[in-house]
Amino acid sequence: EKFKKMRVNVDVLTLTATPIPRTLQLALSGARDLSTIETPPRHRLAPRTYISRLSKKVVGDAIRREMDRGGQVFFVHNRVQSLPAMERFLQTAVPEARLLVAHGQMKAGALEVVMEKFISREADVLLCTAIVESGLDIPTVNTILISRADTFGMAQLYQLRGRVGRDRFQSYAFLLVPGTETLTREARERLQALEELSELGAGFKLAARDLEIRGAGHLLGHRQSGRIGQVGFEMYCRLLEEVLQEARGGSVEYDEPEVIAPVAGSVPPDWVPAQAERLEIYRRAAAAASPDELKELDRELADRFGPLPVRARRLLQLGELRLACRRCGVKTFRMKGKQVFLETFPGDYELSAAFLATSGIVFTGTHSFELSIKGSWDEDFDHIMELLETFGACAVAGDEGGAEEAAPASPLAASLPGGKGPK
Structure with a gap:
């Protein structure tokens, strides 16, 4: 940093066997270039x-x-x-x-x-x-x-x-x-x-392990380590990537659904007293990539801490809902009162008879529709999950051969006469 203050365009080459977490994170995130020397001296034995x-x-x-x-x-x-x-x-x-x-x-x-x-x-x-x-x-x-x-x-x-x-x-x-x-x-x-x-040459792997243990520290400050575990390594890297892309004049797009529901999930302190364990549960629920992982987490929590309280159960249900929205290509899920509003990412859908037969559906746009519900989370959750499963089966797989066809102007309504859904 002192060299950079002396001259703006100076090039700095740092040689280290075990980079500190902040330096390693700067390299892994693309803020600094990185090369590794992995060839040990001849006849050298690992300790x-x-x-x-x-x-x-x-x-x-x-x-x-x-x-x-x-x-x-x-x-x-x-x-x-x-x-x-x-x-x-x-x-x-x-x-x-x-x-x-x-x-x-x-x-x-x-x-x-x-x-x-x-x-x-x-x-x-x-x-x-x-x-x-x-x-x-x-x-x-x-x-x-x-x-x-x-x-x-x-x-x-x-x-x-x-x-x-x-x-x-x-x-x-x-x-x-x-x-x-x-x-x-x-x-x-x-x-x-x-x-x-x-x-031999394990210094880089050890530095990566140190990064996981201690965190990345302040990339623009003096702290060499941090508390990356409190937000999760994946989330930290995602936030860092967004900032770096914005600094370069670009942007990062994620096909991650926005879920707005009238209920909130949490891990009650009187059920899991240790803060570190509660944070780990939140991290695993957010990082789950399949319903099976959430079911495994459900069984593990019940075995370790006893029957799940309502708030913990809803935390896993919201995770399951998020995964279902992600699989179906849902961009926004908003539940308010007795209505559920869904907006999808652009794509092709061939709406099935089972989906169209669902009562209470109103198509409000080329990529959006509403669903009438009873207004009770406990009563509506299973119905909403069934609807998303049926809708997910309507997605058209990408063309695997031959010439590409022009995408229809109205993906959701493409299979409906006149481009409008039933009301």
Whole structure:
């Protein structure tokens, strides 16, 4: 951003192994160009990553295994104040290991002496803070143990893991935690992602996972992460795409129906107390792509929280109505009083006898009609769904061969004599 302030037309190339969520989202949304380098150096092996509870046995076995094959070890403990206590712990766990300590609060000369000794292989283990995170390339170090790995960010852990395996030998990374039951949900997801994505060049995939966990942040501000989960990743990307297209002078069109009904669906807090679970239910109901998904959600909610209250039932019914309108090509569904007004997207329809026999239908335009109802949501819902199902069967599939024919001026009324529907 500082470069852009210095000169308006400057081109900026950013090189990163693990882009922060905001940078990655800018690339994925098209606001920035993106290219990836996926070819690793020859003979390089992917590190093996393990999540373990901190204990003398785990630490001792890992260090001895590396010493037995003539290698060296990084032990990262990112608390300068408790480094002496951790040094005593390591001396007890592996008495035979030669140990050096390095951290960022040491004087430059003393730190340089320690690193020269370690590179010269005068020690087996370097107990250090996260100062080894970047810029080090020591091929003899092929095991790293990270204390309290749950307190590190995903990019930090990826960089630390990248300090080992710089040669053709198999490398190991141990993410040490006090206990999995004490971890937060986000910390557990970060560690699991690192354990699962351990292949070479996994930085981009990890960054994408970090984007899902932390959110995209402020694209025009300073925050590097955000709360994308509160609106849903799909909705966020849709809103971002609309803004970008408008900035470029274009527009984004979605064939999404507008449903206006006299009832509202919700998840009562006294039925599902946890806010995160309520938000997840809303997200799943809005993202459902088929009635089967809504039925599965219905069964799951009843099994977890008991019988669905009226408001929750209506939330799923509105989702089912939205899906039916989408399948039928309905642009607007508006229910008011004892009338339902429907407007369709342009298209060809061959209205069936079953549809035309429906009582209470009045065609009001080339792409719209009204339906008379009783005025009660509970009584009218099934009738409306049957009507939409019948109407959806009237849609004409696109011409699959031969010359195209001109579209009729009145798609809905094309199959009716005189272009007008019955009243």
